[in-house]
Structures are given as C-alpha cells and as structure tokens.
Amino acid sequence: MKICVISFDFWGYDEHIVDTLRSKNIEAYHIKLADVTHSNFSERATNAVSKIFLNKNLKTEKRQKFVLDSLEKLGHQDQILVLNPDTFDLSTLEKIQKYSDRLITYLYDSLDRLHVEKEKLKLFDKIFSFDIADVQKYGFEKLTNYIYLPHLCNTKQDQKMDLFYITSYDNKRVAFIKLLTKRLLELSLKFQIIVIGKKGWKHQLKNIFISVPENLHIIFSIKKINHDKLPKFYKNSRALLDLTRENQYGLSFRVFEAMALEKKIITDNEFIKTYDFYNPNNILVLNETCSNLDQSFFEIPYEKIPEEIYYSYTLDCWVSKVFELGNKN
Incomplete structure (x- = not known):
C-alpha cells in the first residue's frame, strides 16, 4: 500500500504519522510544505511586492507547485492525507485528488x-x-489528536516544579495567565510559564505581569523551542497547563503529551470532561476566577489510565482508523 501525507508540519508532529505507517510496512511518503521557502532576499522582496500590488502570494504558488511536482514523481497513491486543506487552491486540490x-x-x-x-x-x-462543535455542525467524523510520545511512568521522572506551560502569544491566553499566576503565587506553588511572541511584545508582556518576580516564574521569548525538546521541560513538572484559543473546543496535543508522561492537566477546556479518560484526580478544569485551583490537586497521586482507553488515543490507533488499516499490528 502507498500512502502520502501532505502537510506543513512546522512542529514535527506529522512526521510521526509517516514513521508509524512505515513501521507497519506501508510505503509512506511525506510532502512537507514547511521545507518550501524563498531562498534569497530577491525572492522574498518579489513576493512582498506581489502580495501588496497583485494580491498574489508567490510562496503559496511555489508550495502548491512543489506538492504537484512531488506527486508526479511519487506516482499514484492508494491514499492521500491532506492536513492543511485551507492552504490550497481548489484547482490544486482537484489535481491532488487525481493522484489517489x-x-x-x-x-x-x-x-x-x-x-x-x-x-x-x-x-x-x-x-x-478534532473540534466537537464542527463535528456536530457539519457532520465530520470526530477524531482527537494523538499520543506520539513513548509512555513513561511519572515516578521515573524528576518533578521539581508543580506546573509548566509554554504558549505562543494570544490575547485570551495571556489575560487568563495573569489571573492564574496570581493564584499560583498565593498558593506558593512552583511554576514556569514560557510565552513566545514577536519582537516588541516582550516589554508589553512584562508590564502585564509586573507583579510577578522577573526571571523567576515567567519567561518571555521571541525564539521558538524545538518540538523535540519539550518533553525535557514536561518531565520536570507534576502538571501541565493547557489553555484554549478563541473558538477552540477540541483537545490540543498538550493533553496527549501529558497522558504519555502521566502528567496532570490543568485546563480551561470544559469539553475535556466528556472524554472517557477524564479523571478529576488527574484533570482540573479551572473556573473563571481560578479559585478552584488548590494545592491538594498536586498532592493527590496520579491515577493511571486503563490500558484499553490509553491505546485508543495512541498514534498507532489513530493511523489505523484514518487509513482504515483494521486491527492494530
């Protein structure tokens, strides 16, 4: 069987899908759009002028041509998974369809x-x-993100902090973090929050969190942390924080990373209570004031998720469902 995955994969999640397919002796390919960039200043300048005056993004056109050229070389596929359909023109998707x-x-x-x-x-x-609201509104098939990290018992990890969170700048999240930080300090909990944004935002963010001891709890950065380095931060904490974006109802990868490393989750996503792995000893859904956050949540031991439920969220199960591969290997 030949299967091709087409995606941006800025964070490296999608490569795990391809690796899992190959582990099942499937001829799998990955067309990665993030690898397509403007290689020099001249190309970048030309694209900027094109976007301003012609309303045409040459980088987008370059990426779509790259996909079609790659499929031409790979040949016909039994299945093609497109993970970023919004980035393609209708005509390009129609051409991709013919290859599978x-x-x-x-x-x-x-x-x-x-x-x-x-x-x-x-x-x-x-x-x-992955979004419950879209599933209900449009009749899509519900499917969560997946566990891609190896399972590691929390007792084998060095948990020096109570809570860790890394996030890109987002107005909704930052406002909630300010409220949560106040509560964490009241409880004398050890935590670290990393906020990644653009140049010029660092001073603005410091003003928002002026009451927080500098360099002690919150780090402001314009440099992204590589996806494969995140587990090192996670292993250092008893719980992970996961805050939703505006109009988000599905579960982020943070939830499944926590499951793999047996970490507790603190979140503002009420919908997590509808999932079969939900356990109030492991998962705390914050109220609007964060007043329900208490030190006892960190003191209660983590309760292992039943093996059958855990497997249903693994990448092995995800791949089998998406590509209709039948029973797990």
Whole structure:
C-alpha cells in the first residue's frame, strides 16, 4: 500500500504519522510544505511586492507547485492525507485528488479559525475533525489528536516544579495567565510559564505581569523551542497547563503529551470532561476566577489510565482508523 501525507508540519508532529505507517510496512511518503521557502532576499522582496500590488502570494504558488511536482514523481497513491486543506487552491486540490483512490483530511483547527470552503471539502472522501462543535455542525467524523510520545511512568521522572506551560502569544491566553499566576503565587506553588511572541511584545508582556518576580516564574521569548525538546521541560513538572484559543473546543496535543508522561492537566477546556479518560484526580478544569485551583490537586497521586482507553488515543490507533488499516499490528 502507498500512502502520502501532505502537510506543513512546522512542529514535527506529522512526521510521526509517516514513521508509524512505515513501521507497519506501508510505503509512506511525506510532502512537507514547511521545507518550501524563498531562498534569497530577491525572492522574498518579489513576493512582498506581489502580495501588496497583485494580491498574489508567490510562496503559496511555489508550495502548491512543489506538492504537484512531488506527486508526479511519487506516482499514484492508494491514499492521500491532506492536513492543511485551507492552504490550497481548489484547482490544486482537484489535481491532488487525481493522484489517489482515497483523499482524506484531518482538521486540527476549527473552521471558525481556519476556514475551508465547501467546494474544497466536497473533494474529500473522508473528513475528520478534532473540534466537537464542527463535528456536530457539519457532520465530520470526530477524531482527537494523538499520543506520539513513548509512555513513561511519572515516578521515573524528576518533578521539581508543580506546573509548566509554554504558549505562543494570544490575547485570551495571556489575560487568563495573569489571573492564574496570581493564584499560583498565593498558593506558593512552583511554576514556569514560557510565552513566545514577536519582537516588541516582550516589554508589553512584562508590564502585564509586573507583579510577578522577573526571571523567576515567567519567561518571555521571541525564539521558538524545538518540538523535540519539550518533553525535557514536561518531565520536570507534576502538571501541565493547557489553555484554549478563541473558538477552540477540541483537545490540543498538550493533553496527549501529558497522558504519555502521566502528567496532570490543568485546563480551561470544559469539553475535556466528556472524554472517557477524564479523571478529576488527574484533570482540573479551572473556573473563571481560578479559585478552584488548590494545592491538594498536586498532592493527590496520579491515577493511571486503563490500558484499553490509553491505546485508543495512541498514534498507532489513530493511523489505523484514518487509513482504515483494521486491527492494530
């Protein structure tokens, strides 16, 4: 069987899908759009002028051509999974469709945040979505993100902190972090929060968190932390924080990273209570004032998730479901 995954994969999650397919002796390929960039100043300048005066993004056109050229070399595929359908023109998706017997997409963002036209969605034989609201509204098949990290018992980890969180700058999240930080300091809990933003935001963020001891709890950075280095931070903490974006109802990868490392989760996502792995001893859903956060939550031992439930969220199970591969290998 030949399967191709087409995605940006800025954070390296999608490469795990390809590796899992190959572990099942499937001929799997990955067309990675993040690898396509403007290689020099001249190309970047030309693209900037094109976007301003012609309303045309040459980088987008370059990426779509790269996908079609790659498929031409790879040949016909039994299945193609497109993970960023919003980034493609309708005509490009129609050409991609011709290279496969089965065209699939997985929407790991809500349509409210990343809109995909109906004409594009009609091209797919199967549409999976992590967002509960979109599943109910559009009839997509519900599918969460997945556990990609190896399972590691929390007793084998060096847990020096109570809570860790890393996030990109987001107005909704930052406002909530300020409220939560006050509560964490009241409880004398050890925590670290890393906020990653653009140049010029660092001073603004410091003003927001002026009451927090500098360099002690919150780090402001313009440099991204590589995806594969995050587990090192996670292993140092008893719990991970996960805050939603505006109009987000699905579960982020943070939840599944926590499951793999047997970490407790503190979140503002009420929908997590509807999942079969939900356990109030492991998961705390914050109220609007964070007043329900208490030190006892960190003191109660983590309760292991039943093996059958845990497996249903692994990448092995995810891949089998998406590509209809039958029983696990």
